[in-house]
Amino acid sequence: MTQKQGMTIAIDGPAASGKTTVGKKLADLLNYLFLDTGCMYRAATLAALKNDIDVHDETAVTEHAKTIDLIINSTDLVEDGRLYTVLLNGEDVTWDIRTPAVDANVSQVSKYLGVRNEMVKRQREYGRKGNVIMVGRDIGTIVLPDAPLKLYITATAEERAQRRWQDRQMQGHEASFDIILEDVIRRDNIDSQRKHSPLKPAADAIEIDTTQQSVDLIIKQIMTMIQEKQEVH
Numbered sequence: 001m002t003q004k005q006g007m008t009i010a011i012d013g014p015a016a017s018g019k020t021t022v023g024k025k026l027a028d029l030l031n032y033l034f035l036d037t038g039c040m041y042r043a044a045t046l047a048a049l050k051n052d053i054d055v056h057d058e059t060a061v062t063e064h065a066k067t068i069d070l071i072i073n074s075t076d077l078v079e080d081g082r083l084y085t086v087l088l089n090g091e092d093v094t095w096d097i098r099t100p101a102v103d104a105n106v107s108q109v110s111k112y113l114g115v116r117n118e119m120v121k122r123q124r125e126y127g128r129k130g131n132v133i134m135v136g137r138d139i140g141t142i143v144l145p146d147a148p149l150k151l152y153i154t155a156t157a158e159e160r161a162q163r164r165w166q167d168r169q170m171q172g173h174e175a176s177f178d179i180i181l182e183d184v185i186r187r188d189n190i191d192s193q194r195k196h197s198p199l200k201p202a203a204d205a206i207e208i209d210t211t212q213q214s215v216d217l218i219i220k221q222i223m224t225m226i227q228e229k230q231e232v233h
């Protein structure tokens with residue numbers, strides 16, 4: 001497809017909805033920058049855990065989050081299935097941010113306004129140049145409210161847990177489907193009920209239910225939407 005002009009695409013949705021897979025494939029096709037903001041909240045959580053900071057201590061978690069050096073890099077990747085590399089204070093934590101310990105605590109850390117403000121500031125820096133696909137929970141509502149294309153990607157909790165279970169198997173980790181399903185539902189509840197930037201579709205977001213739909217088909221649908229937007233602008 002010939003690019004007429006760059007645009008910003010905001011993708012939100014609940015846990016393990018496939019938004020990262022879809023966003024990354026789209027970014028590769030369009031040659032856009034890709035940013036999965038979930039990895040930033042995960043890294044802030046890992047940083048707190050590594051430093052023995054109680055995740056319920058809002059002030060300590062927030063102050064620490066402000067100090068972390070976080071680099072997310074999608075080029076020159078180690079070929080181990082990663083979509084991007086996350087460096088936390090120079091250390092490669094790409095897989096360490098996906099452990100059950102981080103899953104269990106990330107939604108608590110993500111509730112804090114100070115943590116969110118810090119991460120949103122860093123995310124908007126990435127978004128400033130345009131030609132970016134940003135994925136998260138509050139991208140269309142808070143981080144990039146002017147994005148011309150906003151998508152809200154969902155699937156049933158069972159299907160999302162199934163996909164996450166398969167990911168874990170492929171990464172060589174033993175995982176229980178029931179525990180993953182429980183975690184997905186628990187995080188969705190916290191994320192959608194929190195006071196600051198709760199998970200919800202932006203008023204002008206297009207909802208895509210990916211239950212029993214292939215990634216290729218979803219990508220095709222979104223590429224058509226992008227073409228339509230570019231014809232209008």
Ligand code: CDP
Pocket residue numbers: 014015016017020037038039041042106107108110135136137138139187191
């Ligand atoms: O990959 P998965 O969908 O399981 O989660 P993630 O996108 O890596 O996000 C992990 C957690 O970070 C979420 O459950 C939210 O608590 C938080 N998050 C957020 O609050 N805001 C964002 N923009 C992205 C993630």
